[in-house]
Amino acid sequence: MTTAIPVLIPESATGGPAPTVRSVLVANRGEIACRVIETLRAMGLRSIAVYSDADAHAPHVRAADVAVRLGPAPAAQSYLDIGKVVRAAQETGADAVHPGYGFLSENQEFAAALAEAGIVFIGPPAQAIATMGDKITARAAVTDRDVPVVPGLSRPGLTDDELIAAAPEIGFPVLIKPSAGGGGKGMHRVEGLADLAEALVTARREAASAFGDDALFLEHFVLTPRHIEVQVLADTHGNVIHLGERECSLQRRHQKVIEEAPSALLNPQTRARIGQAACDAARSVGYTGAGTVEFIVSATAPDDFYFMEMNTRLQVEHPVTEMVTGIDLVEQQIRIARGETLSITQDEVVLTGHAVEARVYAEDPAQGFLPTGGTVHTLAWPGGAPGLEGHGGVRVDSGIDDGSVIGSDYDPMLAKVICHGADRTEALDRLDEALAKTVLVGVGTNIDFCRHVLAQPQVRAGELDTELLDRLVVDYSAPAPTPAALVAGALGTLDLGSTDDVWSSAVAFRIGVPSPIVTRLVCDGKRYTVSALVANPESRRVPAPGAPRTLHADVTITDEEGAELWRGAVYLKPRGEHAVTVRCDGIGSRWVVQQTSGARRWVCGEDGTWVMGLAHTLASSDEAATAGDVRSPMPGTVVAVPGADGETVEAGEALVVVEAMKMEHTLRAPVAGIAQISVRAGQKVDAQQVLAHVVDPTAVDPTDVDPTDQEN
Incomplete structure (x- = not known):
């Protein structure tokens, strides 16, 4: 039971009664x-x-x-x-x-x-939203307050020709930015003049789709940039304060993945200067409420910072600020909206410890971060239920639960895991541990990728920039399943004899020499064979009615070539529905093993999450016929068809552009040949639907072969 806080009705800055908010x-x-x-x-x-x-x-x-x-x-x-x-x-x-x-x-x-x-x-006044929502007018407004901005060309109504003409003087690389909106949509880095025209066409289309406005401007791209933003609060009585900064440099294609507060880059003097600049930016538009002023800072010259934009709302990453300041930003928004004076002065803002946040997205990092989807079958967050209070320095902000269906209609972010520590190292360690303990079965996520990022030496050392994740992605691949994961996948769904019926047990039995349990699995396109020979006689006996059976076995794991990958003693014991404990060579771990539609087995533990299936020995006979298929990797909407039906195309040429979860994905010709396109712009498509096919013109069409020429 919570105690209601009385609603105060102070006099507003204009002398009239402040609004009632109940x-x-x-x-x-x-x-x-x-x-x-x-x-x-x-x-x-x-x-x-x-x-x-x-x-x-x-x-x-x-x-x-x-x-x-x-x-x-x-x-x-x-x-x-x-x-x-x-x-x-x-x-x-x-x-x-x-x-x-x-x-x-x-x-x-x-x-x-x-x-x-x-x-x-x-939120803020409509005029403040309008000014800061247009990046061109925002740059002009803050410039009048002497807030530094990145060199570039920004004015309303710029044409592609004007942008192309100005680019050499601005200096490459340049960054194309939409005047409206944010979140990285429509932003493109261009290295040279030859690529600028095509990038502008794409950026305008994305900006128009995302924001209903295709206006663009150019900025010089600051080398080794770090994305640092400052949280501000402003009331209706003229008081403006900042709550320190957040480091948001760990982003992929301008979409943030991991954020932290405070930044490891700034010293106290720079923190005070950038905070003052953020407050000046808010004052430039008569801002009220909670807002975020974003700056670009060169990693090699941290004393120099440049205004990028102001987000006139709460940010996704606001929890890290809340954890280091102890201030509930939503509560402050509400109190400001009902006319209260800020109860916090700048001198009273104290940053305690360090906080780090990881965004949990429904996407597949190993497949180019394509959006995923499905039904959440089993969900368990670290520390129990989500909530502001958290547990042991761990907080989870989540919008899903068991049974949630994740489709393609909305943003792919499912939740955020936020951890606080006495210092940065403790916060990073705690976040990695929290992600390891997260169980999310039924929807592919980026959790394993976030743990991969947290383990990188540059990240641990705080040597960040906005391109770091894009560099790390180049060498990233889905981790191979561990021996414990393969054992769990092979044996975790077996009925180990929890009834008194010996014939219902899946544990192998025959007269004479014991028979091994052999399971062939496929995971990420690779095949594994798990052979388990039950080692203890009691594992083959019927247990007491209702009692789970503990299995001891000698296990051998081989790859598709028959090479041995692992051999050792295994202990496996059921731990409730879908959960088993697997102990390999004395090291135990808990796994959730759940079989879903299509006989897929989700195997989730502290080592990672894998989707496994039973391997088939026969290969498909129509692989050659489907080699030219262009399939949608996820459900979505066709937004453009750059290819033309019947035209000759080269391998890699763009054929169809699909949008899902607010992101565009260009699908290209897998081989050279003649394109056969079967979709149109605006059409809804399903995952794995064939959108186009490329025909090899040199291939013989079997329908054209005279049957009299064939052998009997």
Whole structure:
């Protein structure tokens, strides 16, 4: 039971009564909606959730006091429909709306519509959103406050020809940036003039698709850049403070993966200067609420920093700031929105320890980070249930639970795991341990990749830049399953004789010499044979009714060539539904082994997560016929068809562009030949659907062969 905090109604800066906020609609979904609702509950405020048909049974819907359906799954018909969201707020008696991040959080039309309806927008004024939402006007605004900006060309209405003409003077490499939006969408680094025209076409298409605005500008790309952002709070009485900085340099294609606070790069003097610059940027637009000012800093010249943009909302990575300052940012947003004066002065902001966050995405790092999907069958977070309080320095912000269906309609981020430590080393160690203890079965994620990143010497030493992850990805491949994982995959789904019926046991038995249990598995395209010879006689006896059987066996693991990979003694014991303990050569580990549709076995433990299947001995006879297939690697929407049906193409030539989870994926010709394209722009496609096929023109069409010429 939480104690309700009385709602104060102070006089506003204009002398009138401040708005009453007792009931808040959360115009978002997933983990951020759950996180906002938790603070609303702690403050004794009524929470109202909204949802699409795809989220009818989502955790944020159950967590709220009231929930309102917006419409079908596509965001444009639900979460992005301003009219529907405003009506939901009116019909439920909401005093205010918290937008979270993404969706309508930086939409000045949404803020204005709420103001017209007499509903408080828990965010900055619409004009501040408009100014900072346009990167060109934002650069002009902060420049007037003497905030340093990156050299470049930025003004409204720039054409491709104007950008191309200005690039040499700006200096390569250059960064193409969309004037509207953020999150890395539409951003492209270009090394030379020859590649600029094509990159501009792609950037405009992506910007128009993501933000409804294809305006672009150019900036010089700062070498060895680090992405450092500063959290600010500003009330309606003119007070502006900063809560220190966050290091967000560990990003892939401008999409953040791991963030931390504070930055290991900045000394106290630079921290004070960059914090003051962030406050000046907020003042330049009359900002109120919580916001983030992003800077680019050269790793080789950390005293020099340049303004990039301001996010006029809560950031995904805000928990690391909360953990080192002890300040609930959502609570501060609400108090500012109802007219309260900041209760914290700049001198009272103290950064204690270190915090690191990993974003858990539904994607496959080993396959170019393609989005994944599916149903969450088993889920267990480190420290138990998600929540702000956390456990042992570990906090989880999650928007999924058992049974959640992960589709392609929304962003692929599922959750965030955040850890605090007395220093940076302890925080990194704690995060790695927390990720190792995370169990997520049914949906492929980037958890193993995050652990791979955390183990890199450059990361441990704090030698970061925004291109580090892209360099690490080049040599990254999915780790091979460990012996314990293969043993769990082979034996973990067996009935080891938990009934009193000897004939139901999967443990091999025959008169005379014991027979081994032989299981052939395929994982990531590689085949393994696990041969287990039960070593202890009691493992072959019928146990007491209902008692799980402990299996002791001598196990040999070989590869597809028959080469021995591992041999040793194994102890395996069931630990409840889907869980087993596997001990190899005296080292024990706990595994979740779950068989899902298609006879796939998910094997998840502290060593990693693998999807295994029973290996088939016969190869497909139509491999040659399907060699030219171009398949969609995930469900999504065709946004462009650069190829043309019937044209001759070279291997690697772009044929179809598919968008899924807000990211574009270009599918190219696997071989040279004649393209046969079977989809059109705007068409929805399924995972593994054939979108095009490339025919080798030199191949003989069997339908053209005269049957009289064939041998009987």
